[in-house]
Structures are given as C-alpha cells and as structure tokens.
Amino acid sequence: MTSLTLSFNEVKFNPVQHEQQIWLTASELSKALGYKQTDAVSKVYNRNSDEFTANMTQLIDNPHTPNLGVRIFSLRGCHLVAMFARTGIAKSFRKWVLDILDKEVGQPVAKTHKAEREPLTNAVNLLVAKTKHLNYSDAYKLVHQRFNVKHIDEIPYDAIPVAVEYVHHLIVLFSNQTNQPESLKPWQDQNVQFLMWYVPKLAKIIKNDIYPALTLLRSELSGQVIAITHEALCHANLLNRIALKNGMTHYTKLGGQPLHTFNGF
Template sequence: MTTLALSFNDVNFSPVQQNGQTWLTASELAGALGYAKSDAVTQVYERNKDEFNSSMTLTLKLSVKGFGNGSSEKETRIFSLRGAHLIAMFSKTAIAKQFRKWVLDILDKEVGAPVAKTHKSERTPLHDAHAMLVAKTKHLNSSDAWKIINQRFGTEHIEDIPYEAIPVAVEYVHHLIALYSNADKMQIAKPWEDQDVQFLMWYVPKIAKLIKNEFYPALTLLRSEYAAQMIGMAQEMACHANILNQAAIKNGMTTYSCLGGQAVHTMKWYLEK
C-alpha cells in the first residue's frame, strides 16, 4: 500500500505503514479529535483496552525529533484506521462524530477496504438492548428506537455500525434506558403541571428538531466542527425533554394546559421531518 497524504481539518497526519496498513499515532489522533493534551487518546485507549485487538493498535519504536537536529527512538502507540474509528467512538469531543465519518471515508474510498456490514448474530447484544429500551419507554416503538440509535452513530441502517463499535452502541442504549426509567420516578411530584416546565417540554423538542432537520445538515455541508456538537446536544435535549413528556402522557395529559392546549410532544414527533 502506498503512503497516503492524510489530513483532517488542520491536522496533517504522518501515516505509519505497518503490516500493509496505514496507521496513525496516538498524539496526532489526539490533535485531530480536539484534545488539548497529546496523551489524551492513550488515556482513552487505557480505559477501554479490552475492546481493541492487535489489528487495531500496537506500539512501535519510532524516530522522533529531539533537541537541535538530533533524533531518537521512542515507544509510540499507533492505531490502524479501524482502531482510530473505535477511539473516536469512545471520544466525547465536539468533533468526534465528524472524525468518525472522515475515517470511514478513508477506509472506503482511499484505502479500498470498505467497512463490512455486521451480521444479525453479531448485533445480538444491541438488539437485546434495543428491545429493553422499547419495553421501558412504552411510547417509543421499535422503528423510532432504531432511528435514535442510527442518528447517534451517523448511520442509515443499524448494520452499518461497525462490529468493533457495537459495545459502544449498547452502552449508549443503556444510557437511554436509564434516562427513560426516570419517568417512572415522577409519578408523585408531577412536575409537568408547572407552567415553566411545560414551556420547556414544548420548546426544547422544537429547538432540537430544528437543529436536527435544518442546522445540522447545513453545518455538515459546510464541514463545520460544530456539526457533531450540535446534533449531539439536540439528541440529549430531545431525550431529556421526552422523559417529562412521556411521564405526562402516562398520567393522562394530552395537551399543555398552560400553552393554549397544544398537543404534548412525543419522540415520534421529534424524529419526523
């Protein structure tokens, strides 16, 4: 494989050729993902090392510049493009989602190694988590639940989530389950009867939907580093607001009494165009 000239935003990578593949150093990955510290990616890896195998990351002694014109060899952690994609899955920086798409484009178009779709058997943990999410939420059907998961990972179909990212997706779904489970704890307090809370229940999903349908696509076309940050916030906003809306619906509330009888928002409404 020939050496690729790779750059992401302002980061120009110095790819390492190893085992016929292109690898990226941990420090350059840290810069590309927006971390202030050069060892941030190594720390992400250490926290999740059981998810990686030898085809995704390894250490090599690479020549690094020293004082003056001298150079020395240093033990350096490197990641294959698939490994870099998994690192970005664990990363919570604003630019991580955009970076993940960039890596997949490199794998598919420049490297010539398309990311294989997963088999249903490989997605069993994710299907189990999805079923639990639907059971817990009551007002979220199977199709809508898959839409939320796909939106989080920037995929059109669930089989497009890479195999190595399935554990990350499962963790995300359990995060949603925990959020929606909070709705059952609101039966006594009934916060949705408060006027200010109703305004939030009404406007937060509307703003999140505006971001999802209008601002996010526009920022993506502009290759803005804020695109991933905005869709991530919109997703969280919609999910948290839906906890209140779901709890209100379960208690028989169909309209916002403090907002002139507007219908209570549902997650299905948010997911629609």
C-alpha cells in the same frame, strides 16, 4: 499505499506503515479530534482499553525518542476512538475515516450480521420492555440518530459495545422518568417544559449559525459548544418523545404550543 496523503480539515497526518496497514499516531489523532492536549486520545484509550483489539491499536518504538513508545491506531481503531470522543468534530471525523476505509484504502466497511448485533438487539428489546411507552421503531430511531446511520447493520462491529452502552443509558434515563407517579413526571413541570421547548430551538440556531461562525473564526470553543449543545439536545428530545408517548401533544404550561424536537445533528 505508502504515498497516500491523509488530511482531515487542517490536520495533515504522517501515516505509519505497520503490518501492511495505515496507522495514525495518538497525538495526531488528538489534534484531529479537536483536543487541546496531545495525550487526550491516549487517555480515551486508557479508559476504554478493553474495547480495543491488537488490530486497532498497538504501542511501537519511537524512532525519535529511545525507550519511549508511540501509541498508534489503525483506521478502524481511529473510528472506535472517535466513537468515544466527546468533541464536536468527532462525528465528522467518523464519516471521514469510513470514507477512507471504503474508497481510498480499499477496505470496504462490511455491514454486521444478525449474530454480531445480538447484544445490541437484546439491549433494544430491553429498552422497549422497560419503557413500555416506546415502540421498536422509535427505539431504533434513537440509536440511528446517535450513530448517524440509516439502519442498525451500518454500525461497525467495533462500535457495537459502544452502542450497547448507549442503549443501557437510555434504559436508565427512560425508566427513571416513566416509572414515577403521574404527579411527579418531569415533563408536566413548567420549568421542564420551557427547556423542552427552547433547547431544540436554541440547538438549531447553534448548529446552523453560531457553530459555523465559530469554525470560521477558528475558535477553540467551537468543538466544546457543539458537543454541549448535542448532549443537551439529546436529553430535550428524549423528554419530548417520552411526553408524546404519554399522550401529551402540546406544552400544557406554555399556552398549548405543540411538542417539537430538532434532529439536525
């Protein structure tokens, strides 16, 4: 294991051997996740430190600079950091980490048990109860899409709190939109319908054409562009799904174009 070479895209890691495990430094992790600042991951950790255990991150002595510690993350810790990261490359990095855990390091990523998923299951139950127009199948599809899994048990145990937070965000978003009087529901507004129509189309172009071109050019904006696009698409897709659940199958203000979403992320 000491001879294991790890690299992600153009970032070559210098793994730290600690407690018979492979750990990566916060600064290298920041670079791999597309941050410009080397302390970006440390800031991500500081904002979410209660979600990490000692098996995920530790502060060790810096061999090059006495009296200055180095924050390191185990591979599972790296995966959790990438869950919190908002960069465009974070999704690909999460896949890479899981692949390393499963294949190269020989630490299979076990599926979670029903009891371990109970907080997330409760959150999904609350989401369905609060929104009324959203069934369980659609609710779980939203979670699967956000975490790029086919089934809820594939979300790592360490990421369950992140998934719960995401579902509670959906509860607030859906509740604010579905509890309004009929005349005030946003998907009935012409300007909102334009966004619901164009954002998925624009997201598809950015994902398939613009983002690859920016990546080839090694543009520093590539991560930011794809991250913003993904966020905008999530909200547009949600509006389209809510409208569909409320019985609207076509954009009433746009000449009857059918509702559509883009799920290519």
